[in-house]
Amino acid sequence: xxxxxxxxxxxxxxxxxxxxxISMTVAVLVVLAVVVRVVAGPGxxxxxxxxxxxxxxxxxxxxxxxxxxxxxxxxxxxxxxxxAKPVGRHVVAVSKFAAAWVATLTxxxxxxxxxxxxxxxxxxxxxxxxxxxxxxxxxxxxxLFLGLAALTRHAVVIGLIFVLLWEGLLGQLLGxxxxxxxxxxGEAVAAALSSRxxxxxxxxxxxxxxxxxxVTAGSLWFAGxxxxxxxxxxxx
Amino acid sequence: xxxxxxxxxVGRSVIHDLGYRPYTGPRLGEGAIARALVLTGFRNAxxxxxxxxxxxxxxxxxxxNLLPAVIIAGVMALTGADELPIGYAEYASTTxxxxxxxxxxxxPVLFSRDLRHGTIALYLARPLRASTYALARWTSLLAATLxxxxxxxxxxxxxxxxxxxxxxxxxxxxxxxxxxxxxxxxALTGVGGLIASWSTRRGFAVVATIAVxxxxxxxxxxxxxxxxDEGATMVGEWAxxxxxxxxxxxxxxxxxDGGDSLAPPTSGAMQAAYAVVFVATSVAxxxxxxxxxxxxxxx
Numbered sequence: 389x390x391x392x393x394x395x396x397x398x399x400x401x402x403x404x405x406x407x408x409x410i411s412m413t414v415a416v417l418v419v420l421a422v423v424v425r426v427v428a429g430p431g432x433x434x435x436x437x438x439x440x441x442x443x444x445x446x447x448x449x450x451x452x453x454x455x456x457x458x459x460x461x462x463x464x465x466x467x468x469x470x471x472a473k474p475v476g477r478h479v480v481a482v483s484k485f486a487a488a489w490v491a492t493l494t495x496x497x498x499x500x501x502x503x504x505x506x507x508x509x510x511x512x513x514x515x516x517x518x519x520x521x522x523x524x525x526x527x528x529x530x531x532l533f534l535g536l537a538a539l540t541r542h543a544v545v546i547g548l549i550f551v552l553l554w555e556g557l558l559g560q561l562l563g564x565x566x567x568x569x570x571x572x573x574g575e576a577v578a579a580a581l582s583s584r585x586x587x588x589x590x591x592x593x594x595x596x597x598x599x600x601x602x603v604t605a606g607s608l609w610f611a612g613x614x615x616x617x618x619x620x621x622x623x624x
Numbered sequence: 625x626x627x628x629x630x631x632x633x634v635g636r637s638v639i640h641d642l643g644y645r646p647y648t649g650p651r652l653g654e655g656a657i658a659r660a661l662v663l664t665g666f667r668n669a670x671x672x673x674x675x676x677x678x679x680x681x682x683x684x685x686x687x688x689n690l691l692p693a694v695i696i697a698g699v700m701a702l703t704g705a706d707e708l709p710i711g712y713a714e715y716a717s718t719t720x721x722x723x724x725x726x727x728x729x730x731x732p733v734l735f736s737r738d739l740r741h742g743t744i745a746l747y748l749a750r751p752l753r754a755s756t757y758a759l760a761r762w763t764s765l766l767a768a769t770l771x772x773x774x775x776x777x778x779x780x781x782x783x784x785x786x787x788x789x790x791x792x793x794x795x796x797x798x799x800x801x802x803x804x805x806x807x808x809x810x811a812l813t814g815v816g817g818l819i820a821s822w823s824t825r826r827g828f829a830v831v832a833t834i835a836v837x838x839x840x841x842x843x844x845x846x847x848x849x850x851x852x853d854e855g856a857t858m859v860g861e862w863a864x865x866x867x868x869x870x871x872x873x874x875x876x877x878x879x880x881d882g883g884d885s886l887a888p889p890t891s892g893a894m895q896a897a898y899a900v901v902f903v904a905t906s907v908a909x910x911x912x913x914x915x916x917x918x919x920x921x922x923x
Contacts, residue, residue: 413835420843424850433850440842448835455827463825544827545681545729548834552721553688 392470392480396457396487410449414499417441421503431508438507438518441500443571446522447529447551449496453488454533455544462541471618478612485534485608492530497522517582525574528600528607532570535607538614566591573600657752658760665764669730681729686772689722693776697783708784712777712801713876716808719776720869721838723812726772727765728833731816732826734761735913740824744920754921755914758821762910766813773805800879804872807902811868812837814909821916841869848886860887861894871902 417440424433461467470480500522504515532550536543555569566572572589573596579588591599664673670686671679696709716723738744747757781798785791815836820829844867851860864870864887877888878895889895 410835413839416839416843420846424847428850428854432854433846436846436849440839440846444839444842448831448839452828452831455831459827460825542681544830545725548725548728548830552725552834552838557721 390483392475392483393486396484397490410452410495413445413448414495417445418499418502418506421506425507430510434504434507434514438500438504438515441503442518442522442525442574443556446492446496446500446526447547447555447571450488450492450526450529451533451544451547451551453491453495454485454530455537455547456491457484457488458534458537459541459543462537467618471615476612477615477618478609481534481538481608481612481615485531485611488530488534489527492526493523496526511582511584514582514584517578517585520581521574521576521578521585524577524597524600525570528570528573528603531604531607531611535610535614538611538618567595567599570600570603572596654751654753654756657750658756661747661752661757661760662763662767665734665761666767668733669764669768678733682726682768685722685726685729686775689719689726689772690776690779692719693779693783697779700783700787704787706789708780708789711876712780712798713804713872713879715776715780715801716773716805717869717873717876720841723769723772723808724834724837727769727812727816728830728837730768731765731813731820731833732824732829734765735817735820736824736826736829739821739920744917748921754917758913758917759910762813762817762913765817766809769809769813770805773809774802777801777805804876804879807875807899807906808868808872810906811871811902811909814906814913815868818909818912818916821913837868840867843867844870845886852886857887857890861889863887864889865897865901868902868905871898871905874898875902 417437421437424437458467461470471477497519501515501519504518505512508514529551533543533547536547540546551571554565555571559565559569559572566589572591575585575589576591576596577593578585580593667673670682692710693715699705700708710718738747744757748754777798781794784794816833819833819836823829823832844863847863848860848870851857851863861874864874874888875895875898878898889898
């Protein structure tokens, strides 16, 4: 299991396009935080920058990480060599998840901590709360997108529609979506950890953690199950 | 009877004239090839002429994009309102996420597949230059994006006219929206096409395009928000130059068609800069596309 994870991690970091694109995005975010801190002083624009990282950069990093650990191998068919190994399919799914999860945490959640600390060094508790929330949401996002990648070739577009339309556009219009969207769960946890994260979406940290755990475990099981009955298809 | 499998004796073989004739009709040149390529590309962008599965996504997005316009038309008809609840140009910035996903998801259809599968060599074996190929592909995506952008405007315009709103006003506003749509579509198509021709893995191209378009827009919006909080309006105006969406919002405000730009360009020079940067982005992206395909053709 650890071999698959390590190999996938090294492949992921070896993928120039994915890593360059994401590192550039993250770097721009951190540079933005530094510039705002220098120009506008501590605390100013904190919510705008961290909110951007949380609602947009984090899910996109998770989406890229999850689809990059499975998608290319399914595309070029080399996944059959992996599946032919005497390793359980659920083990393969969990190993792939571990690789994507490491990428999401290091490139999605960690930069939030850096941004937060740069912009408001006086209150590390707030930045830490956002980071813990981001780690929770990032975990659920990664698992969900991995399940999608095992299900369909169009996982990336469906994932984008989930994040941008369902959580983003509709989430602003229909308050009830907070119960069935991953981003608000992370915010709920962040709000529970620090009183300066406001306003929390109001689902309660207990529900948020439980729901994220259910989504993560369910998606992972589903991904393993899809790999169990895997058939190679042609391109479109 | 002779044995059919027996070899013809040496010296007895003949060549029969079966009457095959070469093609003597007119041979169409580069222009005709380019026109055909633009048309098939446009159809392919909506999944027409491809498998049923590939029609699902573009038409779902198109339907979602049209839905608010149809609802507006319905509300206009039922309530007899005397103005549209949303400006023509404002519509595109409200549904910018759908637009971004459409361009990001359909650009690889036109720009990645021929490069990834090597079929580009078959196209270039015809009297078709790599630069013409690139321009034809870009035109296809531009046309598809324009359909995506202008269809809601047409629906709302029809609703407005049927609701007996002032024809002159509505025509002027809709015309401005179409002009802005042209600028936005050209810029988005350039960015999406360039990324798709660079990263030929479909998934990566989609995410990278979305990251550039939407995170770029998010960063610009954040900067503009902070700048207006701090009272530095010039910073907000300058920041608006860095994303197609914020350029669009800024120019929509200049054209006086509502919109939600946090920092619309105020001075004449800045407004001109918005227009110039908008056009220059498209031109630069198309230039890079042509250059990229020329280099691919040399290999």
